[in-house]
Amino acid sequence: MTISIWRYSHLALAVSSFLFLALASLTGIILAFQPISEKIQPYRSENFDQADLSQVLPVLRSKYPGITDISVDANEFILVNGSDEKGEKLSVYVDPLTGKILGTAGEKNEFFEWVTGLHRSLFLHEAGRFVVGLTAFLLVLITISGIILILQRQRGVKRFFAKIQRDHFAQYYHVVTGRLSLIPILILALTGTFLSLERFGLFNTTFKSQEIDFDALKSGPPANISDFAIFKKTKVSQLQSIEFPFSQDVEDFYTLKLKDRELTVNQITGEVITQTAYPLPLIISKLSLNLHTGRADGIWAAVLALASANILFFIYSGFTITLRRRSNRIKNKFKADQSEFIILVGSENGSTFYFASAIHQQLIAAGKTAYLTELNSYTHYAAAKHIIVMTATYGLGDAPTNAAGFQAKLIKYPQTGPIDFSVVGFGSHAYPDFCKFAFEVNNLLAQQPWASPLLEIYTVNDKSPEQFNQWAADWSQHAEVPTTLSAGPLKPRQQRKQPMLVMNTTQVHSNGEAFLIRFRPKRRQKFSSGDLLAIYPAADHRERLYSIGKIGKEIQLSVKLHANGLGSTYLARLKAGDSIQACLLQNPDFHLPPNVPAVLMICNGTGIAPFLGMIDQLSPKTNAHLYCGFRGEASFQLYKQALEESRTSNKLNGLHIAYSREGRKEYVKDMLERDRSLIADVLVSKGVIMLCGSLSMQNNVSTLLEQVCQNQLGKSLSYYQSRSQVLMDCY
Amino acid sequence: MSSAFKIVLLAILIFLGKAEQAHAQKGPSTKYKCMIQMTNYAGEGAYIVISLIDPKGAYEKTLYVMGPDKKWYKSLKEWDKFRTKKPANISAITGASITGGDRSVNTIEIENSKVNSGYKIRFESAVEDKEYHTKDVEIPLTTEGLSSKSDGSGFIRYVRFSAN
Numbered sequence: 001m002t003i004s005i006w007r008y009s010h011l012a013l014a015v016s017s018f019l020f021l022a023l024a025s026l027t028g029i030i031l032a033f034q035p036i037s038e039k040i041q042p043y044r045s046e047n048f049d050q051a052d053l054s055q056v057l058p059v060l061r062s063k064y065p066g067i068t069d070i071s072v073d074a075n076e077f078i079l080v081n082g083s084d085e086k087g088e089k090l091s092v093y094v095d096p097l098t099g100k101i102l103g104t105a106g107e108k109n110e111f112f113e114w115v116t117g118l119h120r121s122l123f124l125h126e127a128g129r130f131v132v133g134l135t136a137f138l139l140v141l142i143t144i145s146g147i148i149l150i151l152q153r154q155r156g157v158k159r160f161f162a163k164i165q166r167d168h169f170a171q172y173y174h175v176v177t178g179r180l181s182l183i184p185i186l187i188l189a190l191t192g193t194f195l196s197l198e199r200f201g202l203f204n205t206t207f208k209s210q211e212i213d214f215d216a217l218k219s220g221p222p223a224n225i226s227d228f229a230i231f232k233k234t235k236v237s238q239l240q241s242i243e244f245p246f247s248q249d250v251e252d253f254y255t256l257k258l259k260d261r262e263l264t265v266n267q268i269t270g271e272v273i274t275q276t277a278y279p280l281p282l283i284i285s286k287l288s289l290n291l292h293t294g295r296a297d298g299i300w301a302a303v304l305a306l307a308s309a310n311i312l313f314f315i316y317s318g319f320t321i322t323l324r325r326r327s328n329r330i331k332n333k334f335k336a337d338q339s340e341f342i343i344l345v346g347s348e349n350g351s352t353f354y355f356a357s358a359i360h361q362q363l364i365a366a367g368k369t370a371y372l373t374e375l376n377s378y379t380h381y382a383a384a385k386h387i388i389v390m391t392a393t394y395g396l397g398d399a400p401t402n403a404a405g406f407q408a409k410l411i412k413y414p415q416t417g418p419i420d421f422s423v424v425g426f427g428s429h430a431y432p433d434f435c436k437f438a439f440e441v442n443n444l445l446a447q448q449p450w451a452s453p454l455l456e457i458y459t460v461n462d463k464s465p466e467q468f469n470q471w472a473a474d475w476s477q478h479a480e481v482p483t484t485l486s487a488g489p490l491k492p493r494q495q496r497k498q499p500m501l502v503m504n505t506t507q508v509h510s511n512g513e514a515f516l517i518r519f520r521p522k523r524r525q526k527f528s529s530g531d532l533l534a535i536y537p538a539a540d541h542r543e544r545l546y547s548i549g550k551i552g553k554e555i556q557l558s559v560k561l562h563a564n565g566l567g568s569t570y571l572a573r574l575k576a577g578d579s580i581q582a583c584l585l586q587n588p589d590f591h592l593p594p595n596v597p598a599v600l601m602i603c604n605g606t607g608i609a610p611f612l613g614m615i616d617q618l619s620p621k622t623n624a625h626l627y628c629g630f631r632g633e634a635s636f637q638l639y640k641q642a643l644e645e646s647r648t649s650n651k652l653n654g655l656h657i658a659y660s661r662e663g664r665k666e667y668v669k670d671m672l673e674r675d676r677s678l679i680a681d682v683l684v685s686k687g688v689i690m691l692c693g694s695l696s697m698q699n700n701v702s703t704l705l706e707q708v709c710q711n712q713l714g715k716s717l718s719y720y721q722s723r724s725q726v727l728m729d730c731y
Numbered sequence: 732m733s734s735a736f737k738i739v740l741l742a743i744l745i746f747l748g749k750a751e752q753a754h755a756q757k758g759p760s761t762k763y764k765c766m767i768q769m770t771n772y773a774g775e776g777a778y779i780v781i782s783l784i785d786p787k788g789a790y791e792k793t794l795y796v797m798g799p800d801k802k803w804y805k806s807l808k809e810w811d812k813f814r815t816k817k818p819a820n821i822s823a824i825t826g827a828s829i830t831g832g833d834r835s836v837n838t839i840e841i842e843n844s845k846v847n848s849g850y851k852i853r854f855e856s857a858v859e860d861k862e863y864h865t866k867d868v869e870i871p872l873t874t875e876g877l878s879s880k881s882d883g884s885g886f887i888r889y890v891r892f893s894a895n
Binding site for chain 2: 068082083126255
């Protein structure tokens with residue numbers, strides 16, 4: 001469906017290796033406990049760090065005459081091998097300074113040996129080793145593709161550890177734990193790959209000691225072992241092992257294997273006979289083994305155990321994500337050119353499809369012809385009357401992968417009939433570019449001559465079912481789909497109607513005239529200017545929404561009377577003292593932000609309603625301008641007194657009124673055209689521009705705003721929309 | 732006495748002597764330190780078995796096994812036949828396998844009567860995915876053999892003994 005190349009690789013690699021990966025992880029978890037279980041043994045001496053060989057060797061030689069070698073393991077235990085006085089085999093852990101026995105070397109743990117065999121070769125010898133090595137290499141690739149996917153999702157390196165949008169459990173923790181354990185997993189995978197390659201001889205890790213020139217060996221002057229210079233400067237902690245001379249013959253010598261080189265030492269004179277550095281591949285190989293097994297550090301071993309457990313979780317959550325995504329695949333009942341309703345989806349990880357599918361199914365259930373597809377598949381739709389776009393935003397305000405080609409196709413395929421459209425943006429306020437792509441699509445569609453907006457753009461934050469259902473309810477009202485749409489199994493909007501008391505209402509005489517009506521909720525409820533009041537004029541499913549202004553504690557609506565308007569005729573009949581059932585709906589997308597430095601309020605006609613309330617609440621510090629358009633002075637009369645008071649009390653810094661049928665016959669847009677620099681200043685100073693009124697006004701003003709943004713600010717309008725600096729509530 | 736009689740008498744004495752040895756569970760024995768120096772090959776640790784070979788060339792006793800995991804014993808083919816035919820408890824004479832370039836010093840116990848009696852000591856070696864050397868080193872069990880350095884032909888560079 002919506003699969004980018006990286007996601008596809010990530011999935012393909014995981015699918016091809018998950019069985020072996022699961023086995024390797026499971027055995028890996030068990031094996032991590034081997035170093036942990038060894039390290040808790042009390043065989044490490046406190047003297048380990050300071051002891052040097054000139055102190056240690058004389059003690060151990062006199063205490064254990066049959067000593068043949070000493071080795072220091074990854075746990076920093078010092079093991080003496082040799083034979084005791086009876087000639088029996090001796091293999092004990094000792095304190096380097098006192099020679100005291102700290103413990104007896106036990107057999108290797110058979111269980112761990114068995115698990116190691118399974119982990120390394122699946123008991124299949126060379127074939128198994130190859131498979132395990134290949135799996136390790138695939139894990140490297142999976143990790144790299146995973147890192148790139150996180151970078152894409154988080155929009156850049158800097159935001160790598162920023163908040164992650166939560167779609168569902170598997171997806172969220174796949175990403176969250178992925179970020180945390182990618183370093184240990186990458187190390188495990190790289191070292192595992194290296195060890196396998198080494199095993200197959202791709203790196204030459206063989207080491208040849210230098211030949212000893214036995215004729216040149218000096219048999220004197222004899223020195224005391226505790227005076228050997230090389231032993232004085234070599235610490236036990238540098239040591240891997242020492243082999244003692246096999247006999248007292250001068251041709252037998254000490255062999256010191258340090259971490260980085262091998263030395264041979266004349267047992268009589270203490271001279272260094274040969275010195276050979278280990279080749280780099282051998283050192284890397286040892287380091288790889290340390291890192292891969294955690295044998296050198298108990299904490300690292302624990303980290304590796306967690307990382308291995310995490311791989312198992314990735315396998316589980318990765319498949320869950322994939323299955324969810326596959327279940328979202330589009331199944332269409334009707335063909336594109338038969339369908340009245342076209343639903344276009346832009347989704348990166350498929351979650352927006354969940355909402356789109358719900359609407360799609362409900363439309364079909366309501367007997368409509370509907371067609372669901374990706375934005376990229378946009379084409380000419382012969383029978384379409386409605387287009388619904390539901391889209392997420394990806395990366396830095398970019399289009400999701402399956403919507404990237406939409407803009408080009410929109411221009412390529414103009415529709416023939418008039419089509420109403422509605423855009424729903426999905427996103428999260430956790431990101432700076434909230435629903436930016438959705439705003440872009442909305443602006444693009446609005447510019448098409450065949451397209452007219454049925455509704456203002458709606459945004460859904462963090463998949464809020466309430467916000468989505470609000471759109472669904474509003475859209476079904478406007479599209480006259482006689483059913484309440486909702487996000488699938490989620491409940492439709494809770495319509496908690498409550499009684500509202502009519503406080504007063506202004507006189508209205510004829511159609512086309514506007515009036516103001518004020519309500520007081522009988523129950524206490526918090527609300528703000530810009531919220532919506534839903535009324536039910538016929539007491540059935542039909543609702544009408546009005547933007548409200550908050551005046552004091554009262555709800556004020558500005559309503560224009562239409563001859564056949566269901567809502568306006570109903571409201572016009574109300575008298576002070578009447579009571580109606582209505583529902584207050586929060587509309588946080590159209591609230592005046594607190595302490596905003598500057599605000600431009602732009603409206604026409606009754607769109608002034610929320611602004612009347614907002615002006616009432618303005619702080620004197622805010623630089624506020626109202627641009628409003630009316631037919632003529634008579635229409636303005638209704639608001640004149642209140643607005644002029646605000647102007648004289650300096651709550652409003654500018655009051656700009658355009659009359660379309662009188663005087664200069666101009667529109668709001670024409671006034672704004674003259675104040676381009678003010679628009680730019682407001683946006684730069686983090687102020688907001690709010691639009692309320694008719695969609696055609698919005699269309700004209702948006703075009704102007706887009707020009708100002710592009711020409712004077714070098715950004716798109718959607719940039720400011722996604723940052724909630726341009727707010728719209730039109731109808 | 733005729734020379735023929737002498738030969739028969741000698742043969743009888745040897746036979747009796749052998750029979751006596753065979754019956755005696757354990758004659759006096761000596762412990763030797765045995766050092767194996769490996770060549771610088773790359774790969775897994777080598778499994779090496781030190782065996783006592785009788786004058787007829789047959790395995791008589793296992794002296795030491797370097798390599799703890801029984802599942803690899805079958806790679807030491809010849810010895811494995813002897814081991815399966817005449818199972819013996821070898822846990823006390825089993826040690827770790829030896830990797831390329833390493834040295835291993837172990838103690839082996841040899842009955843004094845076997846020395847200078849036509850016996851041999853055989854070192855056979857195998858590495859998991861590499862070749863198998865039936866006679867990596869084989870030395871006559873003589874006083875001289877036990878005091879000199881014997882070069883190997885496979886994974887073993889040389890072998891040395893010393894009385895413990």
